[in-house]
Every structure is written in C-alpha cells, then in structure tokens.
Amino acid sequence: MKIGVVGAGAVGAYYGSLLARAGSEVTFLLRSDWEAVIRRGYWIQEQGKETFQLYPVRGFRRTEEMGPCDLVLIALKATAREALRELLPPLLQPQTVLVALQNGLGNEEWLSDVFPNHPIIGGIVFGCLTRTAPGRVENAGFGKIELGAYRGAREAFLREVALQFERAGVPCSVVESLEAARWRKLAWNIPFNGISVAGGGCDVEEILRDAELSRLATGLMEEVAAVARSRELPFPEDWTKRMMADTMRMGRYRPSTLVDFLAGRSIEVEAIWGEPLRRAQKLGVPTPRLQALYALLRALDRRSGAVPKLH
Amino acid sequence: MKIGVVGAGAVGAYYGSLLARAGSEVTFLLRSDWEAVIRRGYWIQEQGKETFQLYPVRGFRRTEEMGPCDLVLIALKATAREALRELLPPLLQPQTVLVALQNGLGNEEWLSDVFPNHPIIGGIVFGCLTRTAPGRVENAGFGKIELGAYRGAREAFLREVALQFERAGVPCSVVESLEAARWRKLAWNIPFNGISVAGGGCDVEEILRDAELSRLATGLMEEVAAVARSRELPFPEDWTKRMMADTMRMGRYRPSTLVDFLAGRSIEVEAIWGEPLRRAQKLGVPTPRLQALYALLRALDRRSGAVPKLH
Structure with missing residues (x-):
C-alpha cells in the first residue's frame, strides 16, 4: 500500500515516520522542512523511549x-485546506482513499465536496x-488513532489501514460512528486548545491547576457532551472525567493551537x-x-494578522 | 467644602479639574504626573468642546x-486599594466623607471595614x-455621575455634593439604591472592559461590529440583569438596549481595563x-x-506579571 502524507507538521511527520519504519511505502510532501529532512531524516522523540x-x-x-498513492494521510490544518485543491490531484488514482487526520468538524465534508469520487x-x-524543530517531532504522551468511515470506505479496507498503524506501534481502533468520535475528541480540543490561547498562553497543567x-474546561466539556447526546451519539458518562x-x-503540554498562535500562524477557529x-x-x-470562547478566539485570530501557511 | 482627590488617573483628574474650575477647593494627590501637572496644569479635552x-x-x-478634607474622592483602581490604609488618614477629620468613585463591587465594603467611622x-x-499623557485627560463622551449612600451619609449632604458636580457641569443624580446602580454599571463594564482585553485588544466599536x-456582550448583560433581578433590584427592561x-x-473608545492591560498594569479582575x-x-x-470571562481575565492578568501601581 503506497501512502502519501500531505501536511507534514507534527501529526503527519510522526505517523508517516512510524509507518515507514514498520515497512510501509511512505512519501511525504515537504515544504519548509524539506532541506532538514532530506539531509538528516526525521527524528522522532517518543516519551520514555x-x-x-x-x-x-x-x-x-x-x-x-x-506520484499516485493508495492512501493519502491529510494532516494539513483546516485553515490551509483550500491548498488541497491543487495538492491532491497528482496523488489520486481511481481508488485512492483519503484520510482526514485533522481536528474539528467539517474536514470530511469539505473533502467529500471537492473530491466526490474518492x-x-x-x-x-x-x-x-x-x-x-525542522524534522523533529516530540510525542509527550498517548498517540492512539481512531478511524471511522465517512463515505465509500469499505470496512475491510479500514481494518487493513488500522492493521498497518498497529504494526507500526500505533494503537488504532475502528469506530462505528465517526461523528461520535469527532465530538468525543472535541470535548478535549474545545476547552484545552481554546483556553490555552484565550488565557494568554497556558499549557494544560496550568489550566488544570487553576x-x-x-x-471552565469542565463546563465546556459538558456543553459538548450535551450536543453529542442530543444527536443520540454514544458519549460515555465518565468521558469528561477520563x-x-x-x-x-x-505535564506541561502546549496544545497545537497555542503553538500555532504563538508562531503567528492562523488557528483552526472554524473547524474546532x-x-x-x-x-x-x-x-x-x-x-x-462555547459561544464566548469562539467569539474571543475569532477576534484573537483576526488580530494576530496571520495568513494560512503550509508547514 | 474642601475636596481631596486620591488616585488622579483619568477619573480623578477629570472630575477634580471640573470641580476646581467651578470654584470648589480641590487638592490632588499626584504621583508620576506631579511634575507635568505642577508645571503646566491639567488639560482636559472634552469631546466637541x-x-x-x-x-x-x-x-x-x-x-x-x-491636610484634612470634608470630602475625599477616591479614584484609585481597586487593585491598588491597600495603599489607601496609609494614604487616607492624613486627609481625615471626624466628619470627612469618602466617595468611592470606582468600578465594580466591594469598594465601599472595603472602605467601610478599614474606615468604620466615616x-x-x-x-x-x-x-x-x-x-x-501626563496631566492630559480626554473625555470621548458622556461623563454623568450617579451617587448613592452606602453608609452614614445624610441625604442632605449627598444632594449638596451632587449640586457641586452639577455646578461644575457634570450631570449628577442621587440614586435610591447604590447596589442597583452598581449592577447597572456592571452590565457595561463586565462585557466591554472584559471583551476588550480577552479579545486581544478590541475597542468598543470592534466589539459592536463583530x-x-x-x-457575547449581550449575553453577559443578560446574565448581569438576571443577578440584579434575583435581588429584586430595579433594572429597566430596556437597559441593555440603551x-x-x-x-x-x-466610537473607538478603549475601556480603561484595556488601557491598563496594554500598559502592563494589573487589571481590576476581582472588583469587576x-x-x-x-x-x-x-x-x-x-x-x-461571566465565569468564562473571569477565568480567562484572571489568567491573562497573572501572566502579564503586573503589580499594582499608583498613577
């Protein structure tokens, strides 16, 4: 299975490297990191390893x-998604499967509109x-992936992809409802990515200690849970506690939105x-x-004067 | 009536100057602006005048x-209130009246605890x-004052103070319930002062246009109105619209909290x-x-590393 990685920031570089190490045929689209990665390769620092x-x-x-791939891992920020219109076509053959390895809502919908045959x-x-640093990625904990079919992906194929991740050392499960899984993840991203930026640059430890x-984080999680439950999506009772x-x-992990914001890049305000x-x-x-946080983050993002950038 | 002004930032300088111009005997406590004000006086720029x-x-x-005063106008930020323990005693004689010309809640309570005989x-x-600038104050609109007795102030005295303000060209009314008036003002300060800072530096025009x-501002106003009404305090139906x-x-007015924040001064997180x-x-x-805004502003204030300062 030939795998292409588009958007080789932390997520794309990390999973692409693990898959390549385990023997998958992986090619990466590189931008600012090209020279560093070609010269010295990728360096992956896994916590405790x-x-x-x-x-x-x-x-x-x-x-x-x-060249054409069987599977394309899309790890570009949602804010840069318009670039995919030109980036993806050279990677596509009739049965190429697209994987939106992104945060928030609307990524699969967008791909589905623009690439209706995949x-x-x-x-x-x-x-x-x-x-x-260029070519260097650190994983401060966890690393699990959940995969869910959005449209047209056969279950057997999904299981095969999950198996490739598992063989690469990545815990990977196939979920029944992608929508439910997206909301469960939002229950983390909405509070922690948001507060980290709107609170002036807090890491997750500071958020938990204050x-x-x-x-506020717990209140946001409960709002997200209420939305998921109103759609009758599975959302475990103890999810927020977990x-x-x-x-x-x-530890002192900085959510990706904070890293982007501090670097002057635009943040995924609409998707998350x-x-x-x-x-x-x-x-x-x-x-x-959620409305309060959205309003403030939108203003902060606009004022930072950032324009969408690729890595 | 001898009037002392303590905390000659924008509010103290403005009202003190107007009262002095109208013939009241006003003395000011000056810190960083002392030299400018002694040399060149106060310059007050009133919109359209x-x-x-x-x-x-x-x-x-x-x-x-x-020396001792009959009335002390306290226009120090709530964050600097501890300084009043040493600043006020020289101004006090047995019947000196203290006026808390400050935003938020808790200022009168604090004064009442520390100076129980006034x-x-x-x-x-x-x-x-x-x-x-040092010695320069601009009024971009309005200027009205509401006065309310907190403790021990006779109504006749209140009316006399109001009259002095009116003679100085300041619209001034005496309110029946100070608590109600404080909540009505909070319905402005809580959203506009708060969003201006948490939104990354928005003036009021940007808040209204977005x-x-x-x-969010309207939602915050409604929360404040609900609190006031639960106390059965008068809060007009159309107050938020007005x-x-x-x-x-x-216009492009920047609330005082934003001015303080951008200057690296601590903000009145607890009072407002x-x-x-x-x-x-x-x-x-x-x-x-309100909880969301409080949590974020507290974090922003702490991170700004500001320490309470007098003007």
Missing part, C-alpha cells in the same frame, strides 16, 4: 513528484505531538469552535461558554 | 501635605475618560468580574459567560 531516526526520507516539494476516512489523533480555568485524568498525565457552535445552535442546545 | 486648562493645580506628592458614598462614573463579540445604543456613540461572579453563585443565578 529512545529517539529514533527515519533516514532516508522519501520527501518531495511537489505532489507531482510523489472514499473518505476520518482519523482522530489522541497524541501530544509537537514539532520542536480552579477557574479548570471549571479526559481530565488523561490530561493530568500530559465555529462549526461545532453552529451545529449546537441548529440543534437548539445551549452552549454559552 | 475646547480643551480647557486648570492652572495652577494644588497638587501634592504626599497626603500629609494636603460616612461612605458610592459614585458611579459614566464617562469615556482616558489619560492620554457579530459574535456583540452576541447601553448598546450609548456604546455605539463612543470576581466579586459579581461570587455573588451570582451565592444567589444561585447561572452566569456561565
């Missing part, structure tokens, strides 16, 4: 050089991944906060905290 | 030099006052957001937006 190097890396600066899978990442920030407990083990808010409003579920 | 200069100004660097009045300022920020309409006339939130919680009135 030895750093491993992937070398050489099949990295290219244009998707035309990568099976689409949604991938949800539970990992504390940070690109610490009684008011942590109360999320809080998992977060305690992350705007789209969930609009769906909650359509369903008539009150989400006052 | 000619700038007027108050010169000479009876300004001193220590309250010991000011009548206390609360003063609520509706003005777009900004200190633009559909989501303006929805507030929004008044705000539209303020913390204390109202705690009272709402005690009353059992849900205020999720």
Whole structure:
C-alpha cells in the first residue's frame, strides 16, 4: 500500500515516520522542512523511549513528484485546506482513499465536496505531538488513532489501514460512528486548545491547576457532551472525567493551537469552535461558554494578522 | 467644602479639574504626573468642546501635605486599594466623607471595614475618560455621575455634593439604591472592559461590529440583569438596549481595563468580574459567560506579571 502524507507538521511527520519504519511505502510532501529532512531524516522523540531516526526520507516539494498513492494521510490544518485543491490531484488514482487526520468538524465534508469520487476516512489523533524543530517531532504522551468511515470506505479496507498503524506501534481502533468520535475528541480540543490561547498562553497543567480555568474546561466539556447526546451519539458518562485524568498525565503540554498562535500562524477557529457552535445552535442546545470562547478566539485570530501557511 | 482627590488617573483628574474650575477647593494627590501637572496644569479635552486648562493645580506628592478634607474622592483602581490604609488618614477629620468613585463591587465594603467611622458614598462614573499623557485627560463622551449612600451619609449632604458636580457641569443624580446602580454599571463594564482585553485588544466599536463579540456582550448583560433581578433590584427592561445604543456613540473608545492591560498594569479582575461572579453563585443565578470571562481575565492578568501601581 503506497501512502502519501500531505501536511507534514507534527501529526503527519510522526505517523508517516512510524509507518515507514514498520515497512510501509511512505512519501511525504515537504515544504519548509524539506532541506532538514532530506539531509538528516526525521527524528522522532517518543516519551520514555529512545529517539529514533527515519533516514532516508522519501520527501518531495511537489505532489507531482510523489506520484499516485493508495492512501493519502491529510494532516494539513483546516485553515490551509483550500491548498488541497491543487495538492491532491497528482496523488489520486481511481481508488485512492483519503484520510482526514485533522481536528474539528467539517474536514470530511469539505473533502467529500471537492473530491466526490474518492472514499473518505476520518482519523482522530489522541497524541501530544509537537514539532520542536525542522524534522523533529516530540510525542509527550498517548498517540492512539481512531478511524471511522465517512463515505465509500469499505470496512475491510479500514481494518487493513488500522492493521498497518498497529504494526507500526500505533494503537488504532475502528469506530462505528465517526461523528461520535469527532465530538468525543472535541470535548478535549474545545476547552484545552481554546483556553490555552484565550488565557494568554497556558499549557494544560496550568489550566488544570487553576480552579477557574479548570471549571471552565469542565463546563465546556459538558456543553459538548450535551450536543453529542442530543444527536443520540454514544458519549460515555465518565468521558469528561477520563479526559481530565488523561490530561493530568500530559505535564506541561502546549496544545497545537497555542503553538500555532504563538508562531503567528492562523488557528483552526472554524473547524474546532465555529462549526461545532453552529451545529449546537441548529440543534437548539445551549452552549454559552462555547459561544464566548469562539467569539474571543475569532477576534484573537483576526488580530494576530496571520495568513494560512503550509508547514 | 474642601475636596481631596486620591488616585488622579483619568477619573480623578477629570472630575477634580471640573470641580476646581467651578470654584470648589480641590487638592490632588499626584504621583508620576506631579511634575507635568505642577508645571503646566491639567488639560482636559472634552469631546466637541475646547480643551480647557486648570492652572495652577494644588497638587501634592504626599497626603500629609494636603491636610484634612470634608470630602475625599477616591479614584484609585481597586487593585491598588491597600495603599489607601496609609494614604487616607492624613486627609481625615471626624466628619470627612469618602466617595468611592470606582468600578465594580466591594469598594465601599472595603472602605467601610478599614474606615468604620466615616460616612461612605458610592459614585458611579459614566464617562469615556482616558489619560492620554501626563496631566492630559480626554473625555470621548458622556461623563454623568450617579451617587448613592452606602453608609452614614445624610441625604442632605449627598444632594449638596451632587449640586457641586452639577455646578461644575457634570450631570449628577442621587440614586435610591447604590447596589442597583452598581449592577447597572456592571452590565457595561463586565462585557466591554472584559471583551476588550480577552479579545486581544478590541475597542468598543470592534466589539459592536463583530457579530459574535456583540452576541457575547449581550449575553453577559443578560446574565448581569438576571443577578440584579434575583435581588429584586430595579433594572429597566430596556437597559441593555440603551447601553448598546450609548456604546455605539463612543466610537473607538478603549475601556480603561484595556488601557491598563496594554500598559502592563494589573487589571481590576476581582472588583469587576470576581466579586459579581461570587455573588451570582451565592444567589444561585447561572452566569456561565461571566465565569468564562473571569477565568480567562484572571489568567491573562497573572501572566502579564503586573503589580499594582499608583498613577
């Protein structure tokens, strides 16, 4: 199975490298990191393990050089998605499957509109991944992936992809409802990615330690749970507690949105906060905290003057 | 009536200058602006009117030099209130009346605890006052004051103070319920001062123009109204609409909290957001937006590393 990785930030580099190390045929689209990665390969630092190097890396600066793939892992920020219109076609053959390895809502819908003839899978990442330097990625904990069919992906194929991840050392499960899995993940991203930025640059430990920030995080989680339940999506009773407990083990992790914001890059305001808010409003579920956070983050993002950028 | 002004930032300088111009005997406690004010006087720029200069100004660097007063206008930020323990005693004689010309809740309570033998009045300022340079204050609109007895102030005295303000050209009314007036003012300060900072530096025009920020502002106003009404305090049905309409006339006004925040000074997190939130919680009135804003502002204030400062 030939795998292409588009958007080789922390997520794309990490999973692509693990798959390549396990023997999959992986090619990467590289931009700013091209020189570093071609010269020295990828360096992956897994918490509590030895750093491993992937070398050489099949990295290219244009998707035309990568050629058609069986599977494309899309790990581009939602804010940069328009670039996919030109980036993806050279990678596509009739049965190429697209995997949206992105946060928030609306990514699969967008892909489905623009590439209506390809099976689409949604991938949800539970990992504390940070690109610490060109070609260097650190995983501060977790790393699990959940895969769910969005459209046209056969179950057998999904299981095969999951198996490739598992063989690469990535815990990977196939979920029945992609929508439910997306909301469960949003129950983490909405509070932690949002508060980290709107609170002026807090890591997750600071959020948990501050009684008011942590109360706000819990309140946001409950709003997300209420939306999911109003759609009758499975959302375990103890999910928010489990999320809080998992977060305690992350140490001083900075959510990716904060890393982007501090680097002057635009943040995924619509995918993570705007789209969930609009769906909650359509369903008539009150989400006052989510509205507050969305309004503030939108203003912060606009004022940062950032323009969408590729890695 | 001898009037002392303590905390000669925008509010103290503006009202003190107007009272002095109208013939009242006003002395000012000055800190960083002392040299500028002694040399060149106060320059007050009133919207749509000619700038007027108050010169000479009876300004001193220590309250010991000011001597006892009949009335003390306290326009120090709530964050700097501890300084009043040492600043006020030299100004006090047995019947000296203290006027808390400050935002938020808890100022009169604090004065009452620390100076239990003095009548206390609360003063609520509706003005777009900004200190633009040492000794220079701009009023971008409004300027009204509401006065209410907190403890021990005779009604006849209150009316006399109000008259002095009126003679100085300041619209001034005496309110029956100080608590109600404080909540009505909070319905402006909580959203506009808060969003201006948490939104990354928005003036009031930006807040009104942005559909989501303006929805958040309205939501916060409604939470404040609900708290006031649960206390059976008079809170007019159309108050939030009137507030929004008044705000539209303020142009690109930056609330004082934003000015303080951008200058690296601490902000009045507890007086404007913390204390109202705690009272709402005690009353059992849900205020999720207020909690969110309080949590974020507290974190922003802490991270700014500011320490309380006098002007």
